[in-house]
Amino acid sequence: MDCLVINCVGAHAFGGGFGSAKMEDTTARDDACREYESSLEDLTFNSKPHINMLTILAEENISFAKDIVGIIEAQISKLKPHRRTFYNKVLRVFPSLKSP
Numbered sequence: 001m002d003c004l005v006i007n008c009v010g011a012h013a014f015g016g017g018f019g020s021a022k023m024e025d026t027t028a029r030d031d032a033c034r035e036y037e038s039s040l041e042d043l044t045f046n047s048k049p050h051i052n053m054l055t056i057l058a059e060e061n062i063s064f065a066k067d068i069v070g071i072i073e074a075q076i077s078k079l080k081p082h083r084r085t086f087y088n089k090v091l092r093v094f095p096s097l098k099s100p
Helices: 002-008 018-041 048-060 062-077 085-093
Strands: none
Touching (some): 048 062
């Protein structure tokens, strides 16, 4: 996954300083969010393998958990009430993300 490679490369490898590291973090977050959002939009029916893949993708990008939860919440707001079971699974995986 591209975003993991970007996270593993230090700013010094590019001859950059603190600003380069910050740009890499932003790029990694954007890449992770774009990939998660795209995969989530492909979930059009209750598919355990697809949901498991989304769960793994979220776990691999745990540092961007709040961004991923925002993507999930935006997608859920588009769904009919009977299709909100995915949200419940996410909250079981990331219980600390429940809204107060």
